[in-house]
Amino acid sequence: MPKATFSELRLEGVTRAFAKSVALSDLSLTVKNGEFVALLGPSGCGKSTALNCLAGLLPLSAGTISLDDRRVDTLAPERRGFGMVFQNYALFPHLSVRRNVAFGLQMHKTPKAEIARRVDAALNLVQLSAHGNKHPSQLSGGQQQRVAIARAVVMEPQVVLMDEPLSNLDAKLRHEMRGEMQRLHRELGLTTVYVTHDQEEALSLADRLVVLHDGRVQQIGKPEEVYLRPVNTFVADFMGYRNLLAMTADGEGAGGDLHVSGLGMSLTARHPIAGDARGAVTVAIRPDDLVVGEVEGNRIDVLVQSVEYLGKDFELEVQTEQGARLFLRTSEHLSIGQRVTIGVRPDRVMVYS
Numbered sequence: 001m002p003k004a005t006f007s008e009l010r011l012e013g014v015t016r017a018f019a020k021s022v023a024l025s026d027l028s029l030t031v032k033n034g035e036f037v038a039l040l041g042p043s044g045c046g047k048s049t050a051l052n053c054l055a056g057l058l059p060l061s062a063g064t065i066s067l068d069d070r071r072v073d074t075l076a077p078e079r080r081g082f083g084m085v086f087q088n089y090a091l092f093p094h095l096s097v098r099r100n101v102a103f104g105l106q107m108h109k110t111p112k113a114e115i116a117r118r119v120d121a122a123l124n125l126v127q128l129s130a131h132g133n134k135h136p137s138q139l140s141g142g143q144q145q146r147v148a149i150a151r152a153v154v155m156e157p158q159v160v161l162m163d164e165p166l167s168n169l170d171a172k173l174r175h176e177m178r179g180e181m182q183r184l185h186r187e188l189g190l191t192t193v194y195v196t197h198d199q200e201e202a203l204s205l206a207d208r209l210v211v212l213h214d215g216r217v218q219q220i221g222k223p224e225e226v227y228l229r230p231v232n233t234f235v236a237d238f239m240g241y242r243n244l245l246a247m248t249a250d251g252e253g254a255g256g257d258l259h260v261s262g263l264g265m266s267l268t269a270r271h272p273i274a275g276d277a278r279g280a281v282t283v284a285i286r287p288d289d290l291v292v293g294e295v296e297g298n299r300i301d302v303l304v305q306s307v308e309y310l311g312k313d314f315e316l317e318v319q320t321e322q323g324a325r326l327f328l329r330t331s332e333h334l335s336i337g338q339r340v341t342i343g344v345r346p347d348r349v350m351v352y353s
């Protein structure tokens with residue numbers, strides 16, 4: 001089966017409504033050949049719905065899916081040429097690893113010699129060549145996961161769709177498998193749409209992120225764009241901007257910096273909000289962007305309320321004189337009850353109106 005080539009997978013206005021709710025609304029996205037795109041968001045935001053629509057397991061209520069100029073949303077799942085890796089592996093328990101991987105090729109009546117060659121190559125790729133004759137129950141979770149991946153890639157799909165493929169694994173194995181995923185993607189150059197609710201996983205694997213909330217796209221961008229410049233408070237919160245503060249914008253200073261005040265703080269932000277520079281705003285700051293000591297005029301005097309040891313550093317809860325609570329991460333050893341000045345670089349203060 002020759003691998004069909006395409007340059008773009010395009011989703012336009014993809015919507016999936018159920019009787020009483022809309023699970024996914026107006027998703028428009030172009031995935032380039034060879035690109036790794038992660039769909040990211042909290043439980044219930046519509047990630048699996050989007051993937052199942054792509055796979056053809058759920059019909060669209062509106063919109064189109066195309067490979068270049070060819071519509072594929074009208075095709076049955078098996079005719080789209082997409083591979084799917086499910087969260088729960090869905091391996092056949094009564095078949096050996098080899099036969100699990102060979103299954104799809106057998107269904108396509110691929111010649112025996114070719115099946116043997118491709119299954120060998122796929123098992124080699126996921127580093128399971130020594131386990132071909134075992135049954136799934138004799139494998140670890142990570143190994144089973146790799147069988148599921150081999151079973152998808154052996155078909156040489158045009159696009160691989162993965163729904164939280166690492167979510168059943170423990171932290172160490174997840175981390176190892178993340179490396180494996182990267183290696184596989186590099187070696188095969190497979191176009192991948194990958195669903196996860198884990199922002200670290202998405203940041204480390206994807207070329208581009210699509211952040212969803214309540215079935216709607218919030219932001220599409222490169223990992224560093226989404227991480228450093230979340231477009232709204234939802235994305236900021238999801239990307240770990242744990243300090244979300246109701247403050248007031250007091251207008252622009254020299255050089256276009258924005259001054260915000262409230263809760264016993266007066267701060268300068270380097271990337272001011274678009275629109276009105278005065279009035280109620282939400283300020284978002286990551287705990288690891290707050291540092292001990294004043295920074296470029298940004299000075300907050302606080303009292304240490306609690307200290308949590310995290311191995312490499314500490315997470316502190318501190319309080320301003322007006323009682324606002326802030327979280328900061330630091331390697332400095334501070335004690336409860338200590339008074340301390342903290343600061344934040346103006347370009348790490350996000351302001352949303």
Ligand SMILES: Nc1ncnc2c1ncn2[C@@H]1O[C@H](COP(=O)(O)OP(=O)(O)OP(=O)(O)O)[C@@H](O)[C@H]1O
Nearest residue numbers: 018021022023042043044045046047048049050197
């Ligand atoms: N068959 C269905 N009928 C009605 N509503 C549904 C159906 N399937 C999903 N939904 C709703 O659509 C929304 C999105 O569900 P979806 O499974 O896509 O979320 P998800 O982002 O994959 O979440 P999770 O991270 O928990 O897997 C949810 O509110 C869910 O309740």
Ligand SMILES: [Mg+2]
Nearest residue numbers: 047048049163
């Ligand atoms: Mg899901």
